[in-house]
Amino acid sequence: MNIQPFYIFTDKEQKEFLKCLENININPYKDYLNFRFFCSQLISENQVPKFSIDVCKKILNERKNNKIYVHLLRNCPIDKDRPIFDQDDPVNDKYKNKKTFIGEALLEVFSQLTEMPLLAYQTRNNGDFFHDVFAYNQYTGTQTQKTDSDLYYHNDRTAHIIRADYLVLLGMRCFERNLIYTGYIDGLEILKYLSQDTQNILCKKYFITPFDYYSCDSNLNQLISNKHSILENEHTFRYYETHTTVAEDAPIEAKDALIAIKEAIIKAHKQRVQLKNGDLLCMPNQDGLHNREIIEVNNPQEAKIRWLLKTYNFRDTRSLNRFANYYYENIPGLVRELD
Ligand SMILES: [Fe+2]
Numbered sequence: 001m002n003i004q005p006f007y008i009f010t011d012k013e014q015k016e017f018l019k020c021l022e023n024i025n026i027n028p029y030k031d032y033l034n035f036r037f038f039c040s041q042l043i044s045e046n047q048v049p050k051f052s053i054d055v056c057k058k059i060l061n062e063r064k065n066n067k068i069y070v071h072l073l074r075n076c077p078i079d080k081d082r083p084i085f086d087q088d089d090p091v092n093d094k095y096k097n098k099k100t101f102i103g104e105a106l107l108e109v110f111s112q113l114t115e116m117p118l119l120a121y122q123t124r125n126n127g128d129f130f131h132d133v134f135a136y137n138q139y140t141g142t143q144t145q146k147t148d149s150d151l152y153y154h155n156d157r158t159a160h161i162i163r164a165d166y167l168v169l170l171g172m173r174c175f176e177r178n179l180i181y182t183g184y185i186d187g188l189e190i191l192k193y194l195s196q197d198t199q200n201i202l203c204k205k206y207f208i209t210p211f212d213y214y215s216c217d218s219n220l221n222q223l224i225s226n227k228h229s230i231l232e233n234e235h236t237f238r239y240y241e242t243h244t245t246v247a248e249d250a251p252i253e254a255k256d257a258l259i260a261i262k263e264a265i266i267k268a269h270k271q272r273v274q275l276k277n278g279d280l281l282c283m284p285n286q287d288g289l290h291n292r293e294i295i296e297v298n299n300p301q302e303a304k305i306r307w308l309l310k311t312y313n314f315r316d317t318r319s320l321n322r323f324a325n326y327y328y329e330n331i332p333g334l335v336r337e338l339d
Pocket residue numbers: 151154155156290
């Protein structure tokens with residue numbers, strides 16, 4: 001089933017929103033705290049258009065009242081000038097060549113209006129709070145955010161102790177003739193196909209997940225997770241298809257449970273969307289699994305330069321504060337990793 005847009009900004013609204021975001025001229029890659037503060041001022045001084053505030057309030061209400069957690073906004077403002085980064089070193093090339101920060105401002109304002117603070121890691125993209133889903137030649141064919149390949153069902157940063165509650169993706173350069181889909185399975189849908197006994201085993205710390213190649217390259221201490229459960233709380237999953245496996249000393253029933261979850265994922269109801277430029281997709285990272293499916297590439301060069309801007313978000317300030325001891329130099333949300 002295709003994910004239906006929750007709201008489509010009219011062209012007039014898009015222009016008005018863009019005009020507001022153009023006021024921000026702080027570089028979020030050099031001075032995130034000031035960038036964030038400036039965005040919060042735009043909100044507190046009522047410069048952010050009312051329709052965008054209303055949309056964000058409606059998202060929060062829908063989560064609370066209707067238990068719907070995936071939201072797609074269309075026709076959002078993005079940067080007019082969107083450079084193609086050098087695929088041998090896209091992150092550093094972005095620092096040099098991206099001169100406007102409309103997409104970043106949109107994601108920051110969205111995070112503040114939905115009360116979902118951002119999360120970043122000191123050793124991932126140099127501690128940036130805004131990431132690119134963009135192909136990096138070195139990671140072709142891998143399961144990382146810098147790949148141009150399919151991605152199996154997973155949560156982001158599965159192996160890491162601190163994981164985002166939500167992910168937000170913003171279409172910056174997408175080509176409609178290439179059918180590349182972002183898929184989502186809600187955790188509750190997976191649970192329908194798991195017996196109570198299997199669920200009980202999945203709740204035990206019998207499993208491990210290796211860090212992805214991009215994480216290992218950025219931080220040599222990040223090779224493999226501690227032993228973890230696959231299922232937590234009611235329907236929170238910690239799982240990366242083909243990566244998460246049983247720990248060496250796990251009992252045989254852990255392997256049976258691992259097979260059961262693979263089958264449940266195949267059977268579970270799935271949603272998907274072909275992201276377009278200006279699409280903002282907000283989805284749970286832990287209360288469900290997501291993937292990338294490349295169905296049909298009609299122009300390989302365009303597929304290679306597809307670009308989404310992305311943030312990791314906590315569900316609320318309480319969730320951010322749970323990890324207060326892990327943050328670098330009093331920057332809430334920036335996970336310290338170089339000790
Ligand atoms: Fe992902």
